[in-house]
Amino acid sequence: MLDKPFRPETRVVRRNGAPPLREHSADICVVGAGISGVSAAIEAARLGRQVILIDGLPALGGQAVNSIIGMIVGLFGNPPKNKQLTHGIADDIIRDLSATGDLHLVMGGVSLNALYNEVALGRWVERKVLELEVTPLLGAILRSVQREGRRITALELATRYGDVMVRADGFVDATGDAAVVWGAGLECREPAEGVIYGSQMIVIENFEEAHKPSRAEMSERIRERGAQYGMIRRDGFAMSFPGRATAVVNMTHIENPMDPFGASKTGLEGKEQADLTMTFLRSEFPAAFGEARVRSYGLPGIRQTRWIAGRHHLTVDEVRRGVKFPDSIARTAWPLEQHHNAEGYVWEPFDADHVHYVPLGSLTPPAVDNLVAAGRCIDGDATALSSVRVMGPCIAMGAAAANALDLAGKGSVHEVDLAALRKRLAANVED
Numbered sequence: 034m035l036d037k038p039f040r041p042e043t044r045v046v047r048r049n050g051a052p053p054l055r056e057h058s059a060d061i062c063v064v065g066a067g068i069s070g071v072s073a074a075i076e077a078a079r080l081g082r083q084v085i086l087i088d089g090l091p092a093l094g095g096q097a098v099n100s101i102i103g104m105i106v107g108l109f110g111n112p113p114k115n116k117q118l119t120h121g122i123a124d125d126i127i128r129d130l131s132a133t134g135d136l137h138l139v140m141g142g143v144s145l146n147a148l149y150n151e152v153a154l155g156r157w158v159e160r161k162v163l164e165l166e167v168t169p170l171l172g173a174i175l176r177s178v179q180r181e182g183r184r185i186t187a188l189e190l191a192t193r194y195g196d197v198m199v200r201a202d203g204f205v206d207a208t209g210d211a212a213v214v215w216g217a218g219l220e221c222r223e224p225a226e227g228v229i230y231g232s233q234m235i236v237i238e239n240f241e242e243a244h245k246p247s248r249a250e251m252s253e254r255i256r257e258r259g260a261q262y263g264m265i266r267r268d269g270f271a272m273s274f275p276g277r278a279t280a281v282v283n284m285t286h287i288e289n290p291m292d293p294f295g296a297s298k299t300g301l302e303g304k305e306q307a308d309l310t311m312t313f314l315r316s317e318f319p320a321a322f323g324e325a326r327v328r329s330y331g332l333p334g335i336r337q338t339r340w341i342a343g344r345h346h347l348t349v350d351e352v353r354r355g356v357k358f359p360d361s362i363a364r365t366a367w368p369l370e371q372h373h374n375a376e377g378y379v380w381e382p383f384d385a386d387h388v389h390y391v392p393l394g395s396l397t398p399p400a401v402d403n404l405v406a407a408g409r410c411i412d413g414d415a416t417a418l419s420s421v422r423v424m425g426p427c428i429a430m431g432a433a434a435a436n437a438l439d440l441a442g443k444g445s446v447h448e449v450d451l452a453a454l455r456k457r458l459a460a461n462v463e464d
């Protein structure tokens with residue numbers, strides 16, 4: 034009401050003594066609200082658990098939303114069958130976003146993929162969290178992990194509004210960087226040498242889709258002339274979103290050092306690279322990109338940094354052979370997609386019927402009973418991870434983490450009834 038009276042007087046406040054520590058208890062605490070953490074939180078809530086979903090960003094959706102990845106891959110098997118390999122929240126996202134024209138299933142790379150509008154996906158996640166009464170704790174950076182023997186008991190987090198302590202029976206490390214496992218003082222893995230590049234993604238507007246050059250044409254031109262524009266990466270692509278004159282451009286390579294100053298700097302350098310990419314596209318393909326402008330820069334896209342040392346170290350040999358494990362919880366047919374060269378990525382697609390699997394052992398650090406990793410920080414060699422870290426299997430891993438912790442209750446995730454787990458996750462593992 035515009036005529037509601039407003040009192041202009043103020044009151045004086047001052048912090049007295051140590052700031053209070055807010056405490057919260059839940060059944061399951063998920064750290065990291067990317068696609069794997071969101072899947073874990075939603076599945077755990079659907080199992081009737083009280084869930085808290087934490088992220089260092091003041092926003093949900095992780096890289097899928099905030100780094101503007103733009104396409105869920107690894108969800109479907111290879112053509113001609115195009116079998117859907119992961120269900121759970123993948124089904125809900127496909128159904129709900131397709132209904133509003135915010136998701137399209139398109140052939141791209143080697144398989145059928147889900148091209149999505151990141152704003153719509155972000156709102157979908159927010160609505161689900163509210164609907165399922167998941168407690169969100171955003172802008173909360175993990176500061177320390179409390180561990181008693183084989184159990185994680187509590188996390189301490191710093192927020193701009195004060196510190197928070199969260200206790201839970203089970204924890205999911207969906208941070209991408211294995212932040213919970215690292216904080217608990219457990220073994221983690223990093224690339225033994227070199228770096229695995231991330232990318233600065235951008236969304237462009239005023240893009241003339243009708244004149245879009247083919248992917249091969251674009252790749253050839255980047256290889257030939259990219260250096261003249263100062264581009265570091267000499268491959269990449271633009272994914273146009275049907276009917277909206279927008280596209281997501283993935284043509285940069287940035288380092289993602291696990292160092293606060295380094296990470297801050299390379300994030301800014303990534304935007305410079307994206308701008309060089311725009312100059313290249315506008316000059317070389319004026320019919321398609323001449324009027325295009327950057328509408329938004331994603332947060333730095335991070336592929337692989339630090340990950341857990343689990344009970345099982347998934348190897349590229351197991352991936353190539355399509356080994357199915359007694360405790361398989363996720364699968365994909367996505368190629369090996371390695372980004373260890375600044376100039377471009379190395380791509381190894383698989384045969385039509387190939388599928389490879391992720392075992393629960395790759396999600397579970399052996400020294401603790403109530404912590405499960407999910408998403409891009411599970412245990413594998415760097416090449417195996419380059420495939421299983423894409424969003425399709427990340428969704429399946431989130432579901433597996435929720436179900437393993439639900440079955441474990443106050444017991445151990447290493448001793449859950451595997452037959453019961455397999456039954457619950459059958460849609461993501463069995464034909």
Ligand SMILES: Cc1cc2nc3c(=O)[nH]c(=O)nc-3n(C[C@H](O)[C@H](O)[C@H](O)COP(=O)(O)OP(=O)(O)OC[C@H]3O[C@@H](n4cnc5c(N)ncnc54)[C@H](O)[C@@H]3O)c2cc1C
Pocket residue numbers: 064065066067068069070087088089090094095096097102103104105106107173174175207208209210212231232233234283334335336407408409410422423424425427
């Ligand atoms: C440039 C790029 C392009 C890609 N292209 C595709 C593609 O086309 N299709 C596809 O399917 N996949 C793609 N991938 C891979 C895929 O996007 C990621 O591997 C996947 O999104 C990872 O999801 P996640 O939930 O494991 O982690 P993330 O999405 O990284 O989420 C982790 C969350 O944890 C939070 N967090 C981290 N540390 C802390 C902490 N200490 N305290 C609190 N919170 C913390 C972060 O803020 C973040 O929100 C791409 C990746 C990149 C980088």
